[in-house]
Amino acid sequence: MWSRYGREKHWPYSTTVFDYIRRAMPWTQPRTLTDDEVYALTAYILAQNKLIGDNAVMNAETLPKVRMPNRDGFIVRFPDRM
Numbered sequence: 001m002w003s004r005y006g007r008e009k010h011w012p013y014s015t016t017v018f019d020y021i022r023r024a025m026p027w028t029q030p031r032t033l034t035d036d037e038v039y040a041l042t043a044y045i046l047a048q049n050k051l052i053g054d055n056a057v058m059n060a061e062t063l064p065k066v067r068m069p070n071r072d073g074f075i076v077r078f079p080d081r082m
Contacts, residue, residue, distance in 0.1 A: 013068060013071065018038060040058070
């Protein structure tokens, strides 16, 4: 899973993982998963990386509350535009 390779460091927010899965999966038919399937797959990936519990429920309310390991490790490229 991600932890072995450090890929969780490339995702500042769990919602970014959800968005990537929704737009890119499945590889042969992107954007064909339902929102429930995307939440389930996102929860599976986060749980496999021990970022949430195995029985955690992911939805629009709980997903943004997941704190990614490198959330504060990103530098704002243009801070004056914020």
